[in-house]
Amino acid sequence: MKKSFGSSKNKNKEKKTPSKEAPAPQTWEEYMEEGVLLEEKGERYGTGDKARRYYEKAGDMYNKACKLNPEDSDCLYNFGRVLYILVDFTHSTCQKLSLLNASIVRFRSALHYDPDNTDTLFNLGQALTTHAEVVQDHEEDEEDGDGQDHRHGDEDNFQGSPEERAVLELLEAIKLFETCYSIQQRELYAAVQQASSKDNGVTEEKTEGSGEHEKQELSNSAGVLIDTLISASQALTSLAFLVDTVERSQTYYKxxxxxxEIALGVVNDKLLWPDEEEESSSSSKGKEKDAAAELLVEGEIEDVQPATKPISKFREAQSQNETVSRKEKICDIHLQYSTVLSSQTERSYQDTGKISEDLYDEALQHLDVVLRHQPRHVEALCDKGDLLGAWAQGLAALDQGADLSDSDIERFDSSSSITLGTSDVIAAEPSASSTDLRKSSRPVRTWQLFAFATRAFLSALEVEPQNTSILEKLGDIHWSRSLLTSPVALKNRSMLLNNASVYYRFAWESCRDGSTENVDEEQRMEILLSWAQVLRAIPGKEEEVLRVLKQWKRLGGTKEMLMELLEGNSGDILKEDFIEFALKRLHKGF
Known part of the structure; x- marks a missing residue:
């Protein structure tokens, strides 16, 4: 939350005389008030260049205010938070790191003058967690192109690796979140005690409307406490994945x-959400065991349906009252629970070389809780698609080329007519349990998991039909399915390749002019290479392959980029034989 300054009278006066240019700020108070006004304008635009420019101007006002009064904690906090917000407006890693370090410095200074400020504690923890995530792939001891280095605070002389520095930052962030939580918990407990005393008639009589206001204040405070617990969980999850030993990793995951679990207790506390009549999170969790049989939908394996132009089938959401906040917190908690378990599956595979299907199972159950509350929750749908796809990819790596039994092939041939709308994906009651699925052969299970992942992404696409990342994911998953060697995959290979090509084309069309938010040049080039790879696998598409590769080169593609991919950084999508092909064609000038 930002600190507000100035009176509403002055704001109204400026609106009445728009023809007169307002005088430039001169005093500390004027700089602060102007900074707050510019921030509010940035918030109204949300994302995009206009929002970024307003935030940059707000940062400039706070910077000038800080020069006039360098010991004011509110000014330092506001400046640090705007710098942190601006991180989301850049795709450059160097710029992200520079902004994060500048933000961290301001938050540290603000905390020096106001050590128990929960807003500052929380935001410094967030900035350190983000910094740790970004810095792992970049050496911070080197300066970036704009002449600024990536060091901050007391770690200026730190000589360890990026991973070691990230561990230290995450440990500090966790301590900050714990301190923040302790203060917030005490304040919330005191507020609950005060409200309880008033309810029992111990103190003065309530004025009209004051009771509702107090209840809303309790809910808001509880929501802030939950945010702190979720952020602590995020930092602990990142730390668990980074540390060397399995024992330490498991401790941090726990x-x-x-x-x-504490957050779930808060969200289920009737004293904090007294007017809520929704299904409680704990009852949702109780249903999850029954829902273990609901993990995956429909027992039969369908033929692949052709890709079509994505069109949103949803109207704009209606305005909702304040009681939605609890539902949102429930969703936030279960989303993070799924993230913890997903990270744990990756770490487990890294440590043991085995796929932890029980962890995948549990992670999906938490996502299903979110989708029961909010069936159109795009993040949960995409997380579900990613999780199912990763599970399928792991099984495929174990069992490529395995033979199927006659009964498996018969199941594949008994295709069923389906539609790929959200109502089928989310609301349909499954007819096969995850236990039954586990009894199937790995090729059957792999195909089924890929199919469900596809459905999840298609459901997300119905909500956001122009989302480049979802379109790219659909291209990726159809390409991955086309590489399977089971009979059902071979039977549908032509359709899978065509669908992959269509989705990559849609993804490229949605971002080719570079104006799409949150799509950087690297992602655009990745889409083109993936599209060219798919086209190369389709007979008769040789000219289209070269046309797409030429577009990739015009966008800035180089031999060095392909060589880097060839050295092992291509992941599961771009294959070595295609990269070698692209290198040869590049050498010949396409």
Whole structure:
């Protein structure tokens, strides 16, 4: 939350005389008030260049205010928070790091003058967590192109690796979140005690409307406390994945889950959400065991349907009252629970070389809780698609080329007519349990998981039909399915390749002019290479392959980029034989 300054009278006066240019700020108070006004304008635009420019101007006002009064904690906090917001407006890693370090410095200074400020504690923890995530792939001891280095605070002389620095930052962030939580918990407990005393008639009589206001204040405070617990869980999850030993990793994963269990207790506390009549999170969780049989939908394996132009089938959401906040917090908690478990599956595979299907199972159950509350929740749908796809990819790596039994082939041939709308994906009651699915052969299970992942992404696409990342994911998943060697995959290979090509084309069309938000040049080039790879696998598409590769080169593609991919950084999508092909064609000038 930002600190507000100035009177509403002055704001109204400026609106009445728009023809007169307002005088430039001169005093500390004027700089602060102007900064707050510019921030509010940035918030109204949300994203995009206009929002970015307003935030940059707000930062400039706070910077000038800080020069006039360098010891004011509110000014330092506001400046640090705007710098942190601006991180989301850049795709450059160097710029992200520079902004994060500048933000961290301001937050530290603000905390020096106001050590118990929960807003500052929370935001410094967030900035350190983000910094740790970004810095792992970049050496911070080197300066970037704009002449600024990536060091901050007391770690200026730190000589360790980026991973070691990230660990230290995450440990500090966790301490900050714990301190913040302790203060917030005490304040919330005191507020609950005060409200309870008033309800029992111990203190003065309530004025009209004051009771509702107090209840809303309790809910808001509880929501802030939950945010802190979720952020602590996020930092612990990142730390668990980074540390060397399996024992330490498991300890941090357990602590990450413990914070979420506390958050579930807060969200289910009737004293904090007294007017809520929704299904409680704990009852949702109780249903999850029954929902273990609902993990995956429909027992039969369908033929692949052709890709079509994505069109949103949803109207704009209606305005909702304040009681939605609890539902949103429930969703936030279960989303983070799924993230913890998803990270744990990756770490487990890294440590043991085995796929932890029980962890995948549990992670999906938490996403299903979110989707029961909010069936159009795009993040949950995409997380579900990613999780199912990763599970299928792991099984495929174990069992490529395995033979199927006659009964499996018969199941594949008994295709069923389906539609790929959200109502089918989300609301349909499944007819096969995850236990039954586990009894199937790995090729059957792999195909089924890929199919469900596809459905999840298609459901997300119905909500956001122009989302480049979802379109790219659909291209990726159809390409991955086309590489399977089971009979059902071979039977549908032509359709899978065509669908992959269509989705990559849609993804490229949605971002080719570079104006799409949150799509950087690297992602655009990745889409083109993936599209060219798919086209190369389709007979008769040789000219289209070269046309797409030429577009990739015009966008800035180089031999060095392909060589880097060839050295092992291409992931599961771009294959070595295609990269070698692209290198040869590049050498010949396409």
């Amino acid at each position: 602590q990450a889950k413990d914070r979420l």
